[in-house]
Amino acid sequence: MTTPEKLAALLVERHGLKPPVNIEQVLREYSDVEQHEWTQDCDGFAIFGGNQSRPRVYIKANVPARRKRFTFAHELGHIVCYWHTGKKCASIPNPGGAALGTEEAEANSFASHILLPDSFLAQFQDQYLPAPEILDAVAQADVSASAGILALRRVLLPGYVFLVPGLDHAVVSTGTYVPPGAEDYSQLAKFSGRHPHQGSLIRWYQLSVTEPLPATLQTSVTTTEMLRRALTAARPEENVSSLMKQINGVVGGTLTRTRATVSAETIFAALEQRFRNNPLYEDLMATDEFRRYLRQKSVDVAQKRVSRS
Ligand SMILES: [Zn+2]
Structure with missing residues (x-):
């Protein structure tokens, strides 16, 4: 676990957080929060350090609610990651896309771990649940489709692929074998389909499925x-x-x-x-x-x- 992940887990425990996490309330415990409308890309920024006694966070008001929840969590990440400095501008439309600076990536990782705690995601880590069932359960966290599905990569067994509108790459669970250049995942999948999730239509593919194993003969061969x-x-x-x-x-x-x-x-x-x-x-x-x-x-x-x- 990285330090931002540990700090997120600490806050989850300290505040007894369960999805859907009231992230605005948590952020307000650590800072003064103001919301304003503006036209620049920046989703929010935090001012802290120096002579500032209490961090001040500015959040762009005119963005969709779930994206704003991620920004609350992201700015909280900058504040609790004590080594972060200065004034940071959140830009999160494509997490995992363009390379981010270290502190931005850390704030995003913190946000993912506080909005979707490991204890919550653990329900998906030990069996091949149908993808639609997983998406329905993750919807409870009230984060965007991309934030939720990217977080699932932390725990899902090998064999899941998701295509999320707005993400320029497929989200593939770790340990999945996909041939280089593969575009038609349905050729590789045992099951596939589409499922509505957080206002988007998600294409999903399951390359693995649990089936009964034939009885194995007791053998002395290793x-x-x-x-x-x-x-x-x-x-x-x-x-x-x-x-x-x-x-x-x-x-x-x-x-x-x-x-x-x-x-x-x-x-x-x-x-x-x-x-x-x-x-x-x-x-x-x-x-x-x-x-x-x-x-x-x-x-x-x-x-x-x-x-x-
Ligand atoms: Zn940031």
Whole structure:
């Protein structure tokens, strides 16, 4: 966790904040807030430090309500991030788009973490909930579609893609494999659709879905050995050790993104999407041995997590 994220979590705890967070009220506890109409792009700014006894925040009044809520949170971020200096102008129409200065990025991260606390987003981190259900639940936070869906990237399992009007790039959950240059996500998805959310129509794609796993035979063969045999059979010409390293890297990275779940089916779904859409592994996914390895690996990891919890 970065310091701005920790500070946001601290305020969430101190003020007992739950979505929809009354962010204007919280900001007013830390500053004097004035709202004015103006025509410049700047959504708000805070004046603090120096001889100023209490920070003063100016918020542009003539913007949509949800965007203004994000600006309240953003300016609060500048005030509580004690190393921020001077007078900052918020510009947040495309968070994650154009590169922002460090302090601006930190204020945005703080805003995301106070309006959508980790404790609130945790409900989405351990299972493949249908995207429309997730969007409906996130709507409770009363933030814009882009702010809410970008925040979901913090917790969602691999395999979700969202197209949000106004954002110039797809929002892809971490650990999702999307072939370079892919434009038609429906080709890659198991389910897809459109869902109204915060006044926008969101296109969503789920590349993973939890399905029951076939019963695995009890085997005395380790997953390492299963993988070695699968690779030797599928690619007799190749150096198996380096191929194993490569596969272990992909598997390990994807498993990290499934930390919160103890379900073998869910873990398998995450791993499967990582290989299924990648042309590099097409031949492996076509073999029973490799798929059996992925299933056994998922079962083993799930069992380990259960016994540890
Ligand atoms: Zn700012």
